[in-house]
Amino acid sequence: MKIAILPGDGIGPEIVAQAVKVLNVLGESFELETAPVGGAGYAAHGHPLPEATLALAKAADAVLFGAVGDYQYDNLERSLRPEQAILGLRKQLGLFANLRPAILYPELAGASTLKPEVVSGLDILIIRELTGDIYFGQPRGVRECPDGPFKGQREGFDTMRYAEGEIRRIARVAFQAAQKRDKRLTSVDKANVLETFQFWKDIVIDVHKEYPDVALEHMYVDNAAMQLVRAPKKFDVIVTGNMFGDILSDAAAMLTGSIGMLPSASLDANNKGLYEPSHGSAPDIAGKGIANPLATILSAAMMLRFSLNKPEQADRIENAVKAVLAQGLRTGDIYEAGTTKVGTEEMGNAVVKAL
Amino acid sequence: MKIAILPGDGIGPEIVAQAVKVLNVLGESFELETAPVGGAGYAAHGHPLPEATLALAKAADAVLFGAVGDYQYDNLERSLRPEQAILGLRKQLGLFANLRPAILYPELAGASTLKPEVVSGLDILIIRELTGDIYFGQPRGVRECPDGPFKGQREGFDTMRYAEGEIRRIARVAFQAAQKRDKRLTSVDKANVLETFQFWKDIVIDVHKEYPDVALEHMYVDNAAMQLVRAPKKFDVIVTGNMFGDILSDAAAMLTGSIGMLPSASLDANNKGLYEPSHGSAPDIAGKGIANPLATILSAAMMLRFSLNKPEQADRIENAVKAVLAQGLRTGDIYEAGTTKVGTEEMGNAVVKAL
Ligand SMILES: CC(C)[C@H](C(=O)O)[C@@H](O)C(=O)O
Ligand SMILES: CC(C)[C@H](C(=O)O)[C@@H](O)C(=O)O
Numbered sequence: 001m002k003i004a005i006l007p008g009d010g011i012g013p014e015i016v017a018q019a020v021k022v023l024n025v026l027g028e029s030f031e032l033e034t035a036p037v038g039g040a041g042y043a044a045h046g047h048p049l050p051e052a053t054l055a056l057a058k059a060a061d062a063v064l065f066g067a068v069g070d071y072q073y074d075n076l077e078r079s080l081r082p083e084q085a086i087l088g089l090r091k092q093l094g095l096f097a098n099l100r101p102a103i104l105y106p107e108l109a110g111a112s113t114l115k116p117e118v119v120s121g122l123d124i125l126i127i128r129e130l131t132g133d134i135y136f137g138q139p140r141g142v143r144e145c146p147d148g149p150f151k152g153q154r155e156g157f158d159t160m161r162y163a164e165g166e167i168r169r170i171a172r173v174a175f176q177a178a179q180k181r182d183k184r185l186t187s188v189d190k191a192n193v194l195e196t197f198q199f200w201k202d203i204v205i206d207v208h209k210e211y212p213d214v215a216l217e218h219m220y221v222d223n224a225a226m227q228l229v230r231a232p233k234k235f236d237v238i239v240t241g242n243m244f245g246d247i248l249s250d251a252a253a254m255l256t257g258s259i260g261m262l263p264s265a266s267l268d269a270n271n272k273g274l275y276e277p278s279h280g281s282a283p284d285i286a287g288k289g290i291a292n293p294l295a296t297i298l299s300a301a302m303m304l305r306f307s308l309n310k311p312e313q314a315d316r317i318e319n320a321v322k323a324v325l326a327q328g329l330r331t332g333d334i335y336e337a338g339t340t341k342v343g344t345e346e347m348g349n350a351v352v353k354a355l
Numbered sequence: 356m357k358i359a360i361l362p363g364d365g366i367g368p369e370i371v372a373q374a375v376k377v378l379n380v381l382g383e384s385f386e387l388e389t390a391p392v393g394g395a396g397y398a399a400h401g402h403p404l405p406e407a408t409l410a411l412a413k414a415a416d417a418v419l420f421g422a423v424g425d426y427q428y429d430n431l432e433r434s435l436r437p438e439q440a441i442l443g444l445r446k447q448l449g450l451f452a453n454l455r456p457a458i459l460y461p462e463l464a465g466a467s468t469l470k471p472e473v474v475s476g477l478d479i480l481i482i483r484e485l486t487g488d489i490y491f492g493q494p495r496g497v498r499e500c501p502d503g504p505f506k507g508q509r510e511g512f513d514t515m516r517y518a519e520g521e522i523r524r525i526a527r528v529a530f531q532a533a534q535k536r537d538k539r540l541t542s543v544d545k546a547n548v549l550e551t552f553q554f555w556k557d558i559v560i561d562v563h564k565e566y567p568d569v570a571l572e573h574m575y576v577d578n579a580a581m582q583l584v585r586a587p588k589k590f591d592v593i594v595t596g597n598m599f600g601d602i603l604s605d606a607a608a609m610l611t612g613s614i615g616m617l618p619s620a621s622l623d624a625n626n627k628g629l630y631e632p633s634h635g636s637a638p639d640i641a642g643k644g645i646a647n648p649l650a651t652i653l654s655a656a657m658m659l660r661f662s663l664n665k666p667e668q669a670d671r672i673e674n675a676v677k678a679v680l681a682q683g684l685r686t687g688d689i690y691e692a693g694t695t696k697v698g699t700e701e702m703g704n705a706v707v708k709a710l
């Protein structure tokens with residue numbers, strides 16, 4: 001089985017190196033091939049998603065992705081900026097289902113800005129649609145305003161859209177995920193204002209007929225943002241569109257206070273996927289050997305479970321991560337008095353040892 | 356000066372009654388006129404925003420609004436549902452600037468789900484554009500999908516748009532508000548993905564030239580959602596579009612844990628405005644006499660300051676609210692052991708007495 005390794009920018013290479021070390025000691029015969037992406041892709045080939053990188057990602061059974069973005073690429077024109085790589089990979093590979101767990105490890109409850117009783121034991125799964133919505137809808141651009149009080153001025157515009165089949169397939173992923181958990185699904189929309197999300201809601205209600213064992217509720221996105229702050233543990237699985245999912249999944253991740261621990265998966269229709277930590281490229285700490293590699297290591301575990309059909313290996317890695325936390329090892333981002341501060345490599349080595 | 360009183364549904368009438376009592380003891384000669392809106396408008400005249408109600412709102416110098424929505428209207432077709440009243444009032448009255456303070460009163464720090472050190476002393480102001488964006492953009496609807504892999508299926512779609520002049524005027528409101536506070540403005544966008552918000556960002560940067568004394572930063576909406584959870588006190592004034600503002604202002608309000616305390620103002624170009632509590636109509640507790648009237652009373656204070664040019668009266672009300680909190684009076688939503696639980700009327704009477 002072939003895995004494309006795309007380390008990217010900032011802390012990407014350091015944290016991906018630890019996950020690769022972990023993959024290499026599992027005793028499986030994976031073929032790993034590395035290619036530059038994001039700013040590194042631009043630096044090497046003049047484009048954030050070089051053709052050879054895209055070809056590798058397409059040919060592989062799964063993609064392990066670090067993070068993209070660094071200060072020196074901030075002033076490039078938009079089409080050349082690092083984040084275009086991730087948008088391009090999602091679209092080109094058809095990675096429509098983004099799974100983002102927000103889990104609070106008991107040992108790290110203190111890291112949250114929320115009171116322990118509100119978040120301890122938090123375990124929610126946000127499923128974000130990833131190839132539709134206002135992210136890719138056409139037409140979009142800057143044009144002359146065609147009507148209304150600002151007619152004739154310039155205006156920026158974008159198109160939000162969801163087709164029936166797009167909603168059905170993400171809803172199915174969400175209902176099936178809920179079936180494996182507490183069987184409760186919250187579909188987040190803005191049906192009171194947006195036609196797209198009234199349509200979304202209608203289709204989700206229809207798909208629900210295929211999954212009568214799952215309890216479905218509908219919630220407006222503004223209320224969902226409130227309930228995540230007020231009582232996040234009430235959620236089991238949340239499904240929503242690309243734009244709302246971008247906002248809510250980051251808010252949910254931050255509730256844990258330990259975003260350096262959170263993996264993510266982006267899957268296509270055949271469970272091929274791209275796996276990446278939920279955090280970014282953190283260029284301010286890049287190269288210092290202090291970044292937390294656990295989110296990337298846990299992303300590799302998700303990869304083994306969802307794309308490579310090795311659930312026992314995924315369990316092994318997840319247990320090894322729990323073991324190093326139980327040993328009291330912490331990178332700086334999750335450090336508390338009374339624990340042992342370690343660097344990126346030490347943490348990676350500790351996971352390898354726990355395996 | 357004429358004030359339109361629109362109590363609406365659920366707890367609306369109870370809480371507005373307390374604010375009216377407060378207005379009546381200020382010793383000013385306001386002319387108050389009441390009209391039904393939302394579900395009450397539909398029940399009385401078959402439409403959530405009856406013509407006479409709209410005419411009254413247009414003729415008045417300011418509008419005091421309760422809340423709309425109740426279970427019995429949930430199954431009406433969208434154009435007749437209560438929330439259409441508030442969307443209609445915003446659009447018809449040109450109320451483009453929504454000011455939503457998120458303030459944590461020291462006495463109520465315990466009500467927050469966040470740790471006291473993260474939120475105590477919180478005082479941020481969110482300025483949400485209220486008449487543009489994807490809320491009103493045309494075209495919108497359900498159509499046959501014109502292209503791509505779902506071609507021929509039904510799709511829901513909406514249009515996001517902001518014209519130059521729309522961005523300029525809300526940016527000016529925000530810069531001016533920041534000038535009266537800590538002189539720091541965060542413009543929240545999604546310029547890395549949306550054409551509308553790349554344009555938004557460019558125009559905000561241009562307007563900044565008129566306000567060189569204000570420090571301007573730009574933040575992506577997903578990051579803003581995270582920073583509100585991680586370190587909300589770092590913000591001073593936030594300005595953003597209608598959709599992002601809907602989500603972020605509710606999240607920010609919930610950080611305080613006391614949304615029953617938070618007023619809001621929606622202003623037009625001449626400082627005429629509509630004033631309403633940030634919370635909703637709470638039909639589950641309507642008629643029980645237990646709702647918190649303070650957000651509505653504080654909305655009346657905002658009305659005196661922004662639309663009726665009576666800043667001393669606004670100060671008086673705000674000080675009276677602080678006084679009743681200091682006396683230990685609490686409605687159920689903000690009650691803690693050691694304080695005195697009171698009902699809606701008692702709370703209103705206490706504010707009147709403190710005046
Ligand atoms: C970098 C950006 C385009 C991206 C997004 O908005 O999807 C990021 O925020 C994410 O969530 O992966
Ligand atoms: C009721 C709804 C249409 C409204 C909105 O989305 O603007 C509400 O959520 C608000 O924030 O006032």
